[in-house]
Amino acid sequence: xxxxxxxxxxxxxxxxxxxxxxxxxxxxxxxxxxxxxxxxxxxxxxxxxxxxxxxxxxxxxxxxxxxxxxxxxxxxxxxxxxxxxxxxxxxxxxxxxxxxxxxxxxxxxxxxxxxxxxxxxxxxxxxxxxxxxxxxxxxxxxxxxxxxxxxxxxxxxxxxxxxxxxx
Numbered sequence: 001x002x003x004x005x006x007x008x009x010x011x012x013x014x015x016x017x018x019x020x021x022x023x024x025x026x027x028x029x030x031x032x033x034x035x036x037x038x039x040x041x042x043x044x045x046x047x048x049x050x051x052x053x054x055x056x057x058x059x060x061x062x063x064x065x066x067x068x069x070x071x072x073x074x075x076x077x078x079x080x081x082x083x084x085x086x087x088x089x090x091x092x093x094x095x096x097x098x099x100x101x102x103x104x105x106x107x108x109x110x111x112x113x114x115x116x117x118x119x120x121x122x123x124x125x126x127x128x129x130x131x132x133x134x135x136x137x138x139x140x141x142x143x144x145x146x147x148x149x150x151x152x153x154x155x156x157x158x159x160x161x162x163x164x165x166x167x
Contacts (some may be wrong), residue, residue: 030060037069041076049073064090064097071106080110101130105143108150117154124150 028036037052053070056063067090074083087103094100104127111119124147131139 028055028059030056030063030066033059034063034065034069037066037073041069041073046073046077050077062093064094064099067093068099068103068106071103075106075110080114083110098134101127101134101136101139101143104130105146108146112150112153117150120150121147121154 033052033056037049037056040046040052041049050070050073053066053073056066057070060066067086071083071086071090074080074086084107087107090097091100091103104123108120108123108127111117111123124143128140128143128147131137131143
């Protein structure tokens with residue numbers, strides 16, 4: 001009888017251990033999901049990257065790098081309006097975060113892809129100011145070059161639109 005009871009207790013404990021091992025997934029924090037999303041994105045697996053960034057935001061809605069990653073993944077998949085909305089949400093949530101100027105220049109680049117020169121120039125200027133405020137002079141230099149490109153492209157476009165056709 002004692003032997004049967006010992007075997008029964010052993011089997012119950014073994015079953016509990018096996019059950020816990022199979023149902024318990026290592027819990028990840030928002031930063032780990034962002035790292036996973038970045039890895040998936042670099043491997044070209046954009047849908048998986050998007051899911052990882054969304055999981056990060058489900059864990060912590062204030063995790064700004066998740067907004068940067070999700071917006072970038074949306075942009076890389078051609079979902080421009082969603083990308084811009086996510087970037088703007090992250091910027092509004094924490095305007096002083098170090099990732100804000102990158103989100104601003106990403107909005108400018110997406111606007112350029114959409115041939116929206118006004119928004120491209122507007123957000124490049126915002127990024128330039130934010131990089132300046134943060135003392136990131138490498139960011140200032142790169143954004144200044146981008147802004148100059150946008151100014152050149154879109155000022156030529158405006159001049160072409162203003163010129164009458166003299167044929």
